[in-house]
Amino acid sequence: MASQLATTFTGLALENPFLLSSAPPTESDSNIMRAFDAGWGGVVTKTIGLHPVVNVDGPKTKFLRASIDSPRLSMQKRGSAVLHSSWNWELISDKTLDWWVPRIARIKQAYPRKILVASIMAGSGSDQELANWQTLAKACQAEGADAVELNLSCPHMDRKDMGSNIGKDQELISVVTQVVKEVARVPVWAKLTPSTTDIVVEARGAFLGGADAIVSSNTFPSLPPVDPDTLEFEMNVDGFVSSGGLGGPAILPLSLAKMAQLTQAFPDKSFSGIGGIADFSHALNYFLLGCGTVQVCTAAMLDHAIGPNVMKSLVTGMVQTMERHGWRTLDDFRGMLRDRIVPHSRIRRPDAKDYHGGYDAEGYAAAEAAAER
Numbered sequence: 309m310a311s312q313l314a315t316t317f318t319g320l321a322l323e324n325p326f327l328l329s330s331a332p333p334t335e336s337d338s339n340i341m342r343a344f345d346a347g348w349g350g351v352v353t354k355t356i357g358l359h360p361v362v363n364v365d366g367p368k369t370k371f372l373r374a375s376i377d378s379p380r381l382s383m384q385k386r387g388s389a390v391l392h393s394s395w396n397w398e399l400i401s402d403k404t405l406d407w408w409v410p411r412i413a414r415i416k417q418a419y420p421r422k423i424l425v426a427s428i429m430a431g432s433g434s435d436q437e438l439a440n441w442q443t444l445a446k447a448c449q450a451e452g453a454d455a456v457e458l459n460l461s462c463p464h465m466d467r468k469d470m471g472s473n474i475g476k477d478q479e480l481i482s483v484v485t486q487v488v489k490e491v492a493r494v495p496v497w498a499k500l501t502p503s504t505t506d507i508v509v510e511a512r513g514a515f516l517g518g519a520d521a522i523v524s525s526n527t528f529p530s531l532p533p534v535d536p537d538t539l540e541f542e543m544n545v546d547g548f549v550s551s552g553g554l555g556g557p558a559i560l561p562l563s564l565a566k567m568a569q570l571t572q573a574f575p576d577k578s579f580s581g582i583g584g585i586a587d588f589s590h591a592l593n594y595f596l597l598g599c600g601t602v603q604v605c606t607a608a609m610l611d612h613a614i615g616p617n618v619m620k621s622l623v624t625g626m627v628q629t630m631e632r633h634g635w636r637t638l639d640d641f642r643g644m645l646r647d648r649i650v651p652h653s654r655i656r657r658p659d660a661k662d663y664h665g666g667y668d669a670e671g672y673a674a675a676e677a678a679a680e681r
């Protein structure tokens with residue numbers, strides 16, 4: 309029986325479950341069309357906003373590498389070094405909505421069967437700011453965008469009512485999602501920040517607002533390392549640095565932990581997994597936890613800007629894995645390992661003694677009593 313890569317996610321038919329995430333690979337119509345030619349099932353545009361965007365004076369992204377012969381992590385290029393992560397402090401698209409609108413239309417006309425998701429972002433501090441979300445959503449869907457992804461997760465915002473600062477406030481998440489849902493004729497995905505204590509709380513806010521799917525993770529807040537010789541941050545402007553976002557291989561296990569929390573809390577909802585994916589063995593983790601699609605950024609940036617080889621290896625890996633296990637569609641294995649993540653005390657001990665997670669030592673309540681409190 310031939311394995312099928314085609315899948316449906318939030319009601320959208322995709323020829324495969326692989327998307328380019330909102331980032332430099334999707335910053336222009338030419339990139340997006342090249343990505344579709346390379347076989348990606350969908351793309352999420354670089355985030356589109358209404359406020360003016362000016363990036364820092366210098367590189368916006370660099371890659372941290374570890375070398376085989378030294379424990380040092382560095383952004384300096386060295387032979388025999390392997391990728392550890394990407395670090396960026398790039399803002400959202402510096403192109404205006406007017407620039408994007410005709411391009412969204414042209415992309416959809418040329419690739420009607422591919423899924424084009426418009427990533428959008430506005431503030432949330434006033435009715436006018438909330439109306440901006442509606443303006444963005446309406447403009448993109450009118451040109452044929454198949455879904456909108458709410459950027460509630462950009463980690464480099466000064467404004468307290470934007471990006472990951474919205475994503476840290478469950479009520480604001482609900483309000484923004486609801487405002488967009490009021491005008492949306494297409495599915496609304498909410499991209500949450502991983503930078504909170506319990507992402508389930510923020511996801512609940514998004515679902516209460518009507519979100520059709522949760523997307524996780526955006527990059528993790530981080531700083532570039534200091535060069536021990538110059539005593540400067542390896543990325544800086546005039547010696548100064550600001551918090552940026554970590555992506556790539558280093559965040560795969562971190563992002564999986566966030567996703568496991570999400571899919572366990574909401575087993576019947578839709579999730580798109582991002583973080584550290586470069587081949588199918590990585591993507592498989594997200595599917596086994598319950599994701600219906602996955603998205604890729606860092607690996608694609610390093611592969612001809614839009615990831616043609618990454619795409620090929622995702623497809624080949626998925627077909628081979630499905631054939632090996634006798635799976636016909638993604639639904640045959642989606643969520644298979646979701647319930648294998650359990651409290652520590654449920655992991656078997658070698659001497660068959662019970663362990664109650666530290667509860668029943670002298671002075672502590674029994675596990676059941678503590679759970680009831």
Ligand SMILES: Cc1cc2nc3c(=O)[nH]c(=O)nc-3n(C[C@H](O)[C@H](O)[C@H](O)COP(=O)(O)O)c2cc1C
Pocket residue numbers: 329330331332354355368369394395396398399400401427459462499525526527554555556557559582583584585603604605606607
């Ligand atoms: C240079 C750069 C720019 C990014 N810009 C955006 C953006 O505009 N909107 C967004 O939602 N995420 C943005 N991201 C986050 C990515 O979409 C993705 O969530 C993150 O990089 C983790 O995926 P990865 O491990 O495959 O890189 C950006 C990431 C990078 C590296």
